Amino acid sequence: MSTATTPTLDKEPAADAQGPAPDPDRRSAEPAQDGLAARLAANPKWLVIGFAVLVVLVSAVVTGDGSWPGGWTADIRTPLEDLDNWLVDNRDSHWLFLYFLLHISNAAEGGVDAIVGLFDSLGWVGVTVIGTLIAWAAGGADRSRRAVRTGATALAVFAVCGILDMWAPTMETLALMVVAVILAGLLGLLLGLASGLSDRFEKLLRPVFDTMQVMPAFAYLLPLLLIFGVGVPSALIATVIYAAPPMARLTSLGLRGADPVALEAARSLGASPWQRLYTAKLPLARKQMMLGLNQTIMMCLSMVVLASLIGGGGLGDEIYQALGKLDIGTALTAGVAVVLVAVLLDRTTSAAGERLDASQTATEPAGMAKVRAAVWGGIVVLLAVFAAVGSALWESEWPEGWTVSWGQPINDAVNWFTDHLGSGIPLVGGTVTWAEGFTEFILNPLRSGLLATPWWALMLLVAVVGWFVGTWRASLTGCVGLALIGAMGLWDRSMDTLSQVLGALVLTVIVGLIVGIVSARVERAERVLRPVLDTMQTMPQFVYLIPVIALVGLSRTAGIIAAVIYAAPAVIRITTQALRGVDPAAMEASKSLGATGKQQLFQVQLPLARKALLVGVNQGVVLVLSMVVIAGLIGGGALGYDVVQGLSKGNLAQGLPSGIAIVCLGIMLDRISQPAVRSRKGS
Amino acid sequence: MNSKRIRNTAIAGVGVLGALALTAGCGAADTQSSGTDKVVLAEPSWVGASANAAVVSKLMADEMDVKVDVQQMDEPVAFDALDSGKADAILEDWHGVPKKQKKYVEDKKTVVSGGDLGVVxxxxxxxxxxxxxxxxxxxxxxxxxxxxxxxxxxxxxxxxxxxxxxxxxxxxxxxxxxxxxxxxxxxxxxxxxxxxxxxxxxxxxxxxxxxxxxxxxxxxxxxxxxxxxxxxxxxxxxxxxxxxxxxxxxNQLEKFLNKDFSENGGAAAEFLKNFKWSTEDQNEVAQMIAGDGMKPEKAAEKWIKENKSTWEKWIPEDA
Missing domain, CATH: 3.40.190.100 (Glycine betaine-binding periplasmic protein; domain 2)
Structure with missing residues (x-):
């Protein structure tokens, strides 16, 4: 995608964090140049953290069992089971459903059905022609490079989806996505307006958005499933909830960041508040809003497979079923179609955004606006004509003779790879051997260590780290999160999950930093990496989950690898950007002092880019966490598996607490790895 | 300054409320969401179930001119869908959710058994x-x-x-x-x-x-x-x-139908109740799909061509 940012990278970077912020992750902490003692003496914070670590280690060895005291747990199963039963009994009779929730559900279903029906009656020619025209018009409806390129991209996407024999599911997914993007965009816009214009709403909504960011979508699929039942509405609503926050956040940011001079000018010209909003604030915030929309689209697309788990249909279904037959080729093909739909929506909206920007600054030939209006009018007329007669003129689906099947060759290739990399390599063993080593020597000790650590020692560590990295609020939030986990009786399972998350995080940071450094220093590496990273982020994780099993076995390692693949691109990008952003003067100065490339990297670039790198680590935390549930699908066990089981058995009492526990872990890790963002408020 | 803030809050609040009100509309909503023009089958994620669904939908479409929509859902969710009428039939139930089965079949009486599938x-x-x-x-x-x-x-x-x-x-x-x-x-x-x-x-x-x-x-x-x-x-x-x-x-794998559909579903419901084949039949189709990589429709077509005597008796006479 053309976005340089990641789907969830809409947190403001902690540019004005105060004071040196220690890395939350001790293992990957510091370039070890000065001795430990010197560092401790120079910075008492390290002393305190060191003390907390010591307490953890000693108490773990002494007590050897860290379980949350049994008496301090609350019974949440019974009330949840009651709620579950109540929902099932009243779903079609209670007023709350009849007069409110079912309207939403029916409207959602109706909207998607209408668009699917429209695509059907347009036929494949109609969809392709109109889709291409819309993209071209969004790009400017002229012969400029942008307009032509956008139109060509759309044409290519439709053609490739057809040739790959994915036409019908692609249309279903596209219909769901169009409705989801429109709804998520509107909802985000409304919330963004509210929090951009009113401080009170801002205060109210900010923690909500913050929580949404670390909340894995699986966690709220289950309640939605119980309320709306299986099918398109649940899928649609889950997607909208998941994807709306970036739009809201960036709209609010744009409104608040509007140039005060321009606003003052508008005010002095006697503009009313509404006029100021329309003529000054909104146009000034447009760039941010387009970025928000862009991210919203990416996040919608990342829900395609999840949505199919609760009846969303489309490409996600295709992937899920293909994997049930171990048919990686077909799953990959459907995955490619998902990526292509993402490309289509992303390029079209970003071209529209660019055009709006350009038409604002550059002077256009007169009459272009009229031409554009005429083009849009033409599209509408054509749409009506095709919808009326399209089904009579051509098939509704891509002609079968024009398809190419490349499922089998892919299957053969994947099998060859997995057979030969699994264990056959002399000397270094194979991926299976490595994975077993990783489990045995890193994951297992980490898990036993966490389980042996008494809960109070762990809380102390979280509190201390949170205090120093962020604020007292961060440390309090972290502790409350842990306490909640304990109270729900999920301490042991959560520690299991935490050990996996930490393992994945370390790998993500290592891979991210190394690749990021390389691509910051070697121009060509970045160019090669870019499309790879884009694909890694939009390709549904399910597609590569099963081949990963063939490489490393059904184990926690498989889940961790999937998490690293998903989270590393963000860290790589942020690292590259951060290193590139280092003041050229400092680089030049160090060079003239005779520093070698290595010295430059370790003594100038990395220290100067540290704050941005920490943002990268924080992003890594958030993204790794969002994969916990996915990892549960391929042997991750623990909380992720519980959520999946709760979801597939429709068991609220099992799924919801586990989901909440994941959220608690997420908030805890997010807070203690987020360098004092809130300090901005004080200044 | 303060009054401006209050006004902004009010405007924003009204906006959000308005959006909510729009979606709420008025009057009671329709609780049955699936129309009557097509039959919705719940298909679990395993291949045997794909084989059932493929053969059934192909036969219903070709022989009886009934449109079939196959939706992928797991057993527990499928029972909820039968209860709400979002799905009309489960073709292969492994009795994996006794609680839900009891609740809907015996207590709420919204789901009825459709007889054995024949597969063990x-x-x-x-x-x-x-x-x-x-x-x-x-x-x-x-x-x-x-x-x-x-x-x-x-x-x-x-x-x-x-x-x-x-x-x-x-x-x-x-x-x-x-x-x-x-x-x-x-x-x-x-x-x-x-x-x-x-x-x-x-x-x-x-x-x-x-x-x-x-x-x-x-x-x-x-x-x-x-x-x-x-x-x-x-x-x-x-x-x-x-x-x-x-x-x-x-397990004698069992079929389940939505009660409404079972009573008013006409020939389609009759057909689904008659549908019964052996483990070998199902395996044959499943192997074509998973082992040989055929599309479910193609595999069903092949089996239907070769086993007319088996499926002929499933078609109700008045269809």
Missing amino acids: GHIGWFVPKYYADKHPDVTDYKNLNKYYKDFRTSESGDLGHFMGAAPSYSQHDKGLIKNFGLKFKHVPSGTEAAQLKEMQRLYKAKKPFLAYWWEPQWMNNDIEMVEVKLPKYTPGCEIPEEKAKCGYET
Whole structure:
């Protein structure tokens, strides 16, 4: 995608964090140049953290069992089971459903059905022609490079989806996505307006958005499933909830960041508040809003497979079923179609955004606006004509003779790879051997260590780290999160999950930093990496989950690898950007002092880019966490598996607490790895 | 300044409320969401179910001109969908959700049985044949502790590794391992696909493994598994799981219909009630789909062409 940012990278970077912020992750902490003692003496914070670590280690060895005291747990199963039963009994009779929730559900279903029906009656020619025209018009409806390129991209996407024999599911997914993007965009816009214009709403909504960011979508699929039942509405609503926050956040940011001079000018010209909003604030915030929309689209697309788990249909279904037959080729093909739909929506909206920007600054030939209006009018007329007669003129689906099947060759290739990399390599063993080593020597000790650590020692560590990295609020939030986990009786399972998350995080940071450094220093590496990273982020994780099993076995390692693949691109990008952003003067100065490339990297670039790198680590935390549930699908066990089981058995009492526990872990890790963002408020 | 803030808050509030009100509309909503023009089948995520659905929808479309919509959903969710009318029929139920079945069939009476599918399902504990040949007495659960060391992996640590089922499948293995005092650790598979891939990998490497496994299963054509005997199943012996001390029921897989559809569904409902084929029939189609990589529609078409005598009697006379 053309976005340089990641789907969830809409947190403001902690540019004005105060004071040196220690890395939350001790293992990957510091370039070890000065001795430990010197560092401790120079910075008492390290002393305190060191003390907390010591307490953890000693108490773990002494007590050897860290379980949350049994008496301090609350019974949440019974009330949840009651709620579950109540929902099932009243779903079609209670007023709350009849007069409110079912309207939403029916409207959602109706909207998607209408668009699917429209695509059907347009036929494949109609969809392709109109889709291409819309993209071209969004790009400017002229012969400029942008307009032509956008139109060509759309044409290519439709053609490739057809040739790959994915036409019908692609249309279903596209219909769901169009409705989801429109709804998520509107909802985000409304919330963004509210929090951009009113401080009170801002205060109210900010923690909500913050929580949404670390909340894995699986966690709220289950309640939605119980309320709306299986099918398109649940899928649609889950997607909208998941994807709306970036739009809201960036709209609010744009409104608040509007140039005060321009606003003052508008005010002095006697503009009313509404006029100021329309003529000054909104146009000034447009760039941010387009970025928000862009991210919203990416996040919608990342829900395609999840949505199919609760009846969303489309490409996600295709992937899920293909994997049930171990048919990686077909799953990959459907995955490619998902990526292509993402490309289509992303390029079209970003071209529209660019055009709006350009038409604002550059002077256009007169009459272009009229031409554009005429083009849009033409599209509408054509749409009506095709919808009326399209089904009579051509098939509704891509002609079968024009398809190419490349499922089998892919299957053969994947099998060859997995057979030969699994264990056959002399000397270094194979991926299976490595994975077993990783489990045995890193994951297992980490898990036993966490389980042996008494809960109070762990809380102390979280509190201390949170205090120093962020604020007292961060440390309090972290502790409350842990306490909640304990109270729900999920301490042991959560520690299991935490050990996996930490393992994945370390790998993500290592891979991210190394690749990021390389691509910051070697121009060509970045160019090669870019499309790879884009694909890694939009390709549904399910597609590569099963081949990963063939490489490393059904184990926690498989889940961790999937998490690293998903989270590393963000860290790589942020690292590259951060290193590139280092003041050229400092680089030049160090060079003239005779520093070698290595010295430059370790003594100038990395220290100067540290704050941005920490943002990268924080992003890594958030993204790794969002994969916990996915990892549960391929042997991750623990909380992720519980959520999946709760979801597939429709068991609220099992799924919801586990989901909440994941959220608690997420908030805890997010807070203690987020360098004092809130300090901005004080200044 | 303050008044401006209040006004802004008010404007924003009205906006949000307005949006909510718009969606709420007025009047009671329609609770049955699926129309009557097409039949909605719930299809679980395994291949045998694809075979059922493919053959049924092909026959209904070609012979009876009934439109069929197949929606993928797992067993528990499918029961909810039958209750709400979002789906009309489940073709293959493994009795994996007794609670929901009781609630909807006996208490709420919104779901009715559609008779047996004809396919016999069997769940159990299995080891690969190459291992059972070497250690013939492993096929009794009482001897598993003798061999647990062979089954150790990095996931199970000092215990043997028991490959558990996907989350939505009926299972009480954890209880069994505990109650029999077996030195095994239950390691669940997150999805059927994950379990299949792992078994394929281990089988290729000729490694020993103990797994929750079942028939009919298309992969049984590629790998040979031997069952480990568990105590015989008696009704209710696995409930609650903490006290389970028996194996699994050999299941006559059952069909379930939404009650409304069953009564007013006409020929379509009649056809679904008549639909009954053997394990071999289903395996034949499943193998075409999963083993030979055919599309479900093509596989169904082939089977329909060759087995007219079987399916002829499913079509109701008035259709």
